[in-house]
Amino acid sequence: MTVLDSAALRRDLADRLAADGALRTGPWRAAVEAVPRHEFLRGGFFRRFGSAWRPVPADREGWLDLCYTDDSLVTQIAGTIVPSDIRGEIRREPTSSSTLPSLVVRMLEDLQVADGNRVLEIGTGTGYSTGLLCHRLGDDRVTSVEVDADVASRASVGLGACGYFPNLIVGDGLAGHKDGAPYDRVVVTCGVRELPHTWIEQTKPGGVILATLGGWMHSSELARLTVGHDGVAHGRLLGGQVHFMLARPQMPPPLGMLPDFDSGQERHARVGADVLDDWGARFVAQLAAPHAQRLSLTLADKAHHVLVDVEAGAWAALAQEGEQWTVRQGGPVPLWDAVEDHLLRWQADGSPALDRFEVIVTPEGQRVTWPKI
Incomplete structure (x- = not known):
């Protein structure tokens, strides 16, 4: 692999994302063309074959090209298992991935950042989206929180290889990172069932929070909220059927022994x-x-x-x-x-589309409503 190979693949990726409408502005195009996604996938990734996952190591032919496809690439399974741990196949649930670039870029565009903004990212993952933020805003304006220490460590290596050194925190992203607050923007790269008011408290009035709101029936949408001076955030769902793995503290509990369905x-x-x-x-x-x-x-x-x-x-x-x-x-x-x-x-009420739903988060909790058509 040469630097030229990677640069060409990044330009081609940027062209495809722009053609699809995900990449809309010059600064984010410059970031996509500059940040090498493959540096965050040096440990390989998993690809699905039927009901199983197989590892794709970084030395396999075609690996580099796959790094620049518009696909989510699974990097961890069952909370601890990485590609180098497997010889053959595994049938467990993914727990970390490099999100498909079109969604990463769409979210960064929808975040509506401006020069000089300070951003809190919830869910470092592989670090690719963190790298895009660093290129756009500068390392000193990016804080990223990751709950999994091993995932955070690998992201740190990838970011360092690209020359980026943001503030990386290992901890519960639902708690944010108050020591770096207040932030102009908060972007969340995991799904949540309820937006914690902690994020609102750590965001400046007028600041924007972008997160995927979903639930245990597996329907989820991007929500963009603006924080008011009263500590209440108001916003809308953006539409598009966006899906992320749920934040680990908000995952559903084990079903355990099922009830007697003959009763009731x-x-x-x-x-x-x-x-x-x-x-x-x-x-x-x-x-x-x-x-x-x-x-x-x-x-x-x-x-x-x-x-x-x-x-x-x-x-x-x-x-x-x-x-x-x-x-x-x-x-x-x-x-x-x-x-x-x-x-x-x-x-x-006319079955209004989800992009017409409104979301309000107060210190007392979250409320989602829809209008009549």
Whole structure:
């Protein structure tokens, strides 16, 4: 590999991102053309083959070209496993990755940074997005927090190889980094179920927070909020069906032993579970049942769509019989009642698109609302 090879690949990547509309301004184009993504992938990455992951080491033919594809490249599995640990395949869940460049760049554009801004990044990951921020603003104006010490260490090596030395913190990103506050911008490269007010407290009035808001039913969207002088942040969802791995403290709990689905009470459902195949409807359902996980099971030789709230001990199991859906619910909270009420109200209001939803974060918590059409 030569410097010329890498430079050509970076220019080609910038051209593709600009053509797709993710890369929109000159300063970020200069950053994409300058920052070598492959330096953050020297340890290799995993690629999916069927239901398994296989390592792609840095010495494999074609590795460099793959580094400059517009793909998310998984760099850690099951919390500790990196490509050099595996000979063959692994079937576990990814826990860290280099996000696809189009999303990284879109978020940096949507962050609306200006020269001289100080930025807090939540989730260093491989360090590639951190490097882009350093090139755009300067090392001394970038603070990045990573919960995983090993991931942070590898990012530090990659950043150093590129000549960047920002303030890297190992810790819980949900707590931000108050010692460096206040910040002009906060950008979050993991998903969250609820935006912590800590981020608002550490952002200057007029500052912007950009984060992916989602939940345990796996529907998520970018949210951009502006912080007011009163310590309240207001904003909108931006649309686009953005997905990030959830922040580790906000991951769902293990399901454990499933409840007895023969218990509870059964009725005809006003809304069938097939509505959850729609991204927007699923986002609305998450608002109604934020602690529920969704799964599919075969019960009594029939396919069921199931919601389980482990913490509350509540559940709902839905099955289709002809054109009619039935729901059986158990536990202290009727989960599907809450989901139905929310979905029917959203539909009565004209099923507004997610990019019309408003988000407000106060010291008391988060509220997501939608307008009537």
